[in-house]
Amino acid sequence: MGETAELRVDGKLLELPIIEGSEGERAIDIRKLRGQTGIVTFDPGYANTGACRSDITFIDGDKGILRYRGIPIEELAEKSNFLEVAHLVLFGRLPNREEFDNFTSSITRHTMIHEDFKRFFGALPKDAHPMAATSAAIGALSAFYSDSLDPRDQRHIEISVHRLIAKMITITAYAYKHSVGQPFMYPRNDLSYVGNFLHMMFGTPCEEFEVNPVIEKAMDLLLILHVDHEQNCSTSTVRLVGSSKVNLFAAISAGINALWGPSHGGANQEVIEMLAAIRDQGLSAKEFVERAKAGDPSARLMGFGHRIYKNFDPRMKIIKKACDEVLTQLGIHSKLLEIAKELEEIALKDDYFVDRKLYPNVDFYSGVIYNAIGTPSNMFTALFALGRLPGWIAQWLEMHQDEDFKIGRPRQVYTGPTRNPYVPLDKR
Numbered sequence: 388m389g390e391t392a393e394l395r396v397d398g399k400l401l402e403l404p405i406i407e408g409s410e411g412e413r414a415i416d417i418r419k420l421r422g423q424t425g426i427v428t429f430d431p432g433y434a435n436t437g438a439c440r441s442d443i444t445f446i447d448g449d450k451g452i453l454r455y456r457g458i459p460i461e462e463l464a465e466k467s468n469f470l471e472v473a474h475l476v477l478f479g480r481l482p483n484r485e486e487f488d489n490f491t492s493s494i495t496r497h498t499m500i501h502e503d504f505k506r507f508f509g510a511l512p513k514d515a516h517p518m519a520a521t522s523a524a525i526g527a528l529s530a531f532y533s534d535s536l537d538p539r540d541q542r543h544i545e546i547s548v549h550r551l552i553a554k555m556i557t558i559t560a561y562a563y564k565h566s567v568g569q570p571f572m573y574p575r576n577d578l579s580y581v582g583n584f585l586h587m588m589f590g591t592p593c594e595e596f597e598v599n600p601v602i603e604k605a606m607d608l609l610l611i612l613h614v615d616h617e618q619n620c621s622t623s624t625v626r627l628v629g630s631s632k633v634n635l636f637a638a639i640s641a642g643i644n645a646l647w648g649p650s651h652g653g654a655n656q657e658v659i660e661m662l663a664a665i666r667d668q669g670l671s672a673k674e675f676v677e678r679a680k681a682g683d684p685s686a687r688l689m690g691f692g693h694r695i696y697k698n699f700d701p702r703m704k705i706i707k708k709a710c711d712e713v714l715t716q717l718g719i720h721s722k723l724l725e726i727a728k729e730l731e732e733i734a735l736k737d738d739y740f741v742d743r744k745l746y747p748n749v750d751f752y753s754g755v756i757y758n759a760i761g762t763p764s765n766m767f768t769a770l771f772a773l774g775r776l777p778g779w780i781a782q783w784l785e786m787h788q789d790e791d792f793k794i795g796r797p798r799q800v801y802t803g804p805t806r807n808p809y810v811p812l813d814k815r
């Protein structure tokens with residue numbers, strides 16, 4: 388037996404194996420704990436719980452390191468593109484030229500959605516949040532493609548993965564088009580994945596849509612930075628829901644809903660709304676930071692803090708730089724960017740944030756870019772979902788291939804009433 392940890396319970400000494408990851412991360416293997424002692428571990432928020440082994444993403448939150456399949460996020464951001472990174476996380480390696488062309492061509496040729504699917508959007512109110520529309524639409528794919536839903540069938544998996552990545556841009560754009568009452572645009576196969584999305588999102592049938600290369604590159608970068616982030620809330624949701632062996636579309640739809648919350652992906656919308664509120668109420672950045680420190684829940688500094696990063700979020704650094712470049716290239720002066728920089732500067736020097744290791748996260752500047760390229764704030768989280776999709780799928784695939792695969796089923800410590808008699812209705 389390799390290294391072990393000792394645990395004394397009820398006077399009995401237990402030796403628990405320690406497993407080690409490729410980057411030296413160690414975990415006490417407690418799989419036999421309940422069987423041998425009758426007790427379970429207690430870890431609300433799973434902050435100390437490793438739920439799986441994974442080869443996909445490595446994060447060192449103290450050093451601000453993020454790598455997909457070993458490749459640093461900085462290199463991917465500079466040299467790669469979204470579909471290539473999607474291939475990397477999904478299949479474990481960068482594609483060669485032929486693989487890349489085949490993958491891109493297959494994705495491009497699956498972007499159209501069933502004509503009847505448009506009526507599905509028509510049934511939603513105009514003011515439906517795009518995340519509600521997107522999660523419902525992705526869930527509904529399982530109704531439209533019921534011929535290939537078996538997560539144990541390799542051919543079914545392959546076609547579902549391609550359909551999902553391809554149709555996600557169409558569905559996301561249609562969620563927006565529906566909300567503004569504009570006609571849905573058919574995808575165009577001559578455009579890149581991101582160019583096609585921009586065309587379906589911002590184009591109209593009235594005139595030819597020209598993809599702005601600055602916007603296309605910025606959007607591609609943002610998608611790359613969001614591709615995966617190991618066992619975060621939405622990814623764990625995809626794994627947990629998927630562990631029941633439900634189809635891929637249903638598991639991803641659940642992940643989209645998890646992402647929507649303001650403590651997770653929903654924060655990017657909240658950041659821009661916070662910046663706009665500061666601007667519109669004429670508050671100074673300093674005043675707002677003071678409110679956030681006072682624990683006023685309406686004034687939490689959105690886009691600050693992270694469960695894992697306790698030094699800096701490497702994605703934020705890349706986005707901040709891109710934000711400056713994109714706005715300069717587009718000739719946009721943004722008051723919101725000014726406020727964001729001021730908030731960051733004040734907070735990073737303030738003991739409250741320093742002591743709690745609260746740093747700006749991925750959501751802090753991304754919204755400023757989305758805002759500058761004309762995306763309404765309620766679409767921001769849907770764009771996060773678009774970027775995260777390959778990561779969710781990769782984690783779902785990995786889970787199904789895992790020899791330790793088990794349905795997810797945490798335990799609890801029951802604290803409710805002990806045995807209670809049933810009292811008939813007329814005696815209560």
Ligand code: ACO
Nearest residue numbers: 649650651652654679687688689690691692693694743748
């Ligand atoms: N503003 C003010 N105070 C904060 C903030 C913030 N943004 N974030 C954390 N704190 C404080 C908490 O009040 C707490 O203070 P206390 O110790 O005095 O009680 C302390 O810092 C620790 O915070 P927790 O909420 O316990 O940390 P946790 O790891 O559970 O939460 C989270 C992390 C949810 C991201 C949190 O920092 C937060 O709500 N941030 C704002 C929302 C946000 O930006 N979310 C996006 C995260 S990135 C992503 O999911 C893509």
